[in-house]
Amino acid sequence: MTTPTSTVSAQAPSTTSLAAAPDPGRIARRRRLAQWGFVAPAVVFMLLFFGYPLVRNVVMSFQDYTPKTFFTGEAPFNGADNWSHVFQDALFGKALWHTLVFTAGSLLGQFCIGLALAVFFSRRFPLNGVLRSLILLPWLVPMVVSGIVWRRILDQDTGVLNSFLDTLGIGGHTPWLTSPEMALLSVVLVNIWIGIPFNMVILYGGLQEIPKELHEAAALDGASAWRTFRSVTLPMLKPVVTVVLVLGFMSTVKILDLILALTDGGPADATQTLGTLTYQNSFVQLDFGAGAVVGNVLILISAVFAVFYLRANRTEGK
């Protein structure tokens, strides 16, 4: 694909040098200009929509940024006040812990179930396609809608889930969202439900890429199904697994909408995460400096994992 395009665009300098008097400096300059021309839109976009907000957010975390700032444009620097303020808040530690539990729990559940379903659907059987597209539904429903629907399903007295459990005679009065001990678990369960399709689709795609011959060879060697899965499927799937987990991590760690719709961070702050804390600081208390601090911590966590992602990709490229 790249061959013809690069050939055409590259003709210019070489031919110029032959037609007009050769001027290597000019050729190189023009070539570089064209190269920059290609890169420029991406660079401008990144600077404008990623670089600027990022820098702004970091700067803001060192400023006394209040509603007054919007009128005067002045946000005096206050050193590390915002940072110490946030770190001393008992809620921050709680939120950090909840975020970790939420992310780890969600990823584990989503991935395992997603992988199991992907393996299941890579066999041939009737209605495979229909069922597979039905499983995508949670992905298509807006997060807030899922949140509101699940809030009703999980209601302690009138929820469908408890009514169902009641008819089975087990745990008909489970306080899914109303007990501080249960709420985080319930939120994780809902998020697993939401994340399964994404994991399944990508892993399913990965499974299709594995040559059938490998499985046949393994079968000829007398490997059991489990052994084939462990020694052939999983290693071959590794690059895809990395992508799924890292992308999953980055979309899970910043969770906000689902929790706002399900529990609003409650009861008794049992489901406060870094996402909800940022929201609360910035948009309820209007303490934008403190909100920026929590936001930065989130960015930092994501950045660490982005590095892992890039490294994994690079080794794969070689």
Place this chain on the structure above:
Amino acid sequence: MSKRFTSLALTAHPPAATRRGRGRSRRVLAPFTAVSVLVAGAALAGCGQQRDADTYTVMNSSTDESYHRWDAEAMARCGKELGVTIEQQSVPAAQVMTKALRMASSKSLPDIVQFDASEMPTFADAGGLVDLRTLGLSTDDIPDGIVDFGSYKGTYYGAARSVNTLALFYNKDVLDKAGVRVPTTWAELRETAKKLTRGKQYGLALSAGGAEDGVFQFTPFMWSNGGDETDLDGPKVVEALDYWKGLLKDGSLSKSTVNWTQADVNDQFMAGNAAMMVNGPWQVETLNGDKSLHWGIAPIPVPRTGEDSVGPLGGAVLTVPNTGDEAREKTAGKIVACLASEKEQLTYALNSWMVPANAKAAAVWREKVPELDSLADQVAVARSRTAKLGAGWSSVSLALQSAFQSALTGQSSETALKRAQQRATSGN
């Protein structure tokens, strides 16, 4: 990879394509320039918004169809009277403040903003509002409590059209069948709620959700008992929270109370899952939608017989933001005066079931809606949440939410409120 191909091409290709090649690089660059210009142009256009001289904008949170329509009608009437066009811009209630702040920084504030009264002090404190008295608005017929409701540090910034508060709604049929009277004291409420709890039906529903809704609902219990938002761990507040815990322990309240908004509470009441509920007049429109439901309304019970039931004053106020354009601000003041006039207040209040802020309008309203009479009495003694704390209310509110949720899910009221007081004073 592609780099290698490029260098190959450089050396290997014949000279024939000179013109084409040069033309290409220009052709490639041209669209980039065009795109950059477009982007820059769009960005600049966003900043320099032109204002039409005779068009005035009101930003409010009337995103519900009926409210939006009532407001549009009122604005059309006032626009006609004043010879201007009034445009309505409605955004979700939770976004009014942040949107207004963003508009302030881009110098594109609307001419009038309708804030929830509990948010107004924050905007006023930032220097964003114009004193309505300097724009010629009078407060003559408005009760002192409601003037305070629209004031911050003694300056009158917000004109309320209507106000609301909380009351006890009850299902007449259920109470009649059980042969109980409407409770007036805490002890009676507790007993009645217990009596009415049977099967799937809880005696009482209220919202203790983790947002302003829950705090709004806690205030009548806190205030009627003599508690105060400046002293969250004071014995009176602890007592009020213990009372809530008692209702929950009796089984008269659903455990889901901590997860309910006021709208959820209304749903539960309408579905027959609760015999009584604490809620506000904005639910009346929905309640009346169910003809088979016979409901009544009473003041929220008080700790001891004969005491005043002090509820929270709720509602929105019309404000004129500080745009620096005095001529426009003057006209905006006239629009606010018209929208909050006795006549418009009455129309709005009758539509929305809220109590008019103006005393004369309220008197007429009482005659027209006798079933909500007790609400008008409650409003007269109701208290504004921000009267004492101003812009500091949001910190206290967050601390209080966390406290009553902790207490309702197991912690002792005292411990929970002690931590809330610490959190509120440290600003965390």
